[in-house]
Amino acid sequence: MSRYDSSLQANSTVAEALNSVNKLHYAVSSALSHPTDQMIEQAENSLEHTEKAVQQADMAVGRSGVELAEELLAEEKHRLASLSNRARHSED
Numbered sequence: 001m002s003r004y005d006s007s008l009q010a011n012s013t014v015a016e017a018l019n020s021v022n023k024l025h026y027a028v029s030s031a032l033s034h035p036t037d038q039m040i041e042q043a044e045n046s047l048e049h050t051e052k053a054v055q056q057a058d059m060a061v062g063r064s065g066v067e068l069a070e071e072l073l074a075e076e077k078h079r080l081a082s083l084s085n086r087a088r089h090s091e092d
Helices: 003-033 037-061 063-091
Strands: none
Touching (some): 037 063
């Protein structure tokens, strides 16, 4: 594989991670709007998938290439955690 091909593959991996973060954002936003068990579970599944995608991107290009994806992932994790906390408190 040439250096150019390797670079394209790394960029593709980062793009996939960013796409996963965007999908996570949509899933968390949907769960915040409609906090049903199913929507929260879908957001949690999306979170798991996104974490794996960001990890793969980090392995492919290193820390500097995935900083944005990691920042966005952390923001969505925080949003989902606040939703999960609200759901738990409403059950009490």
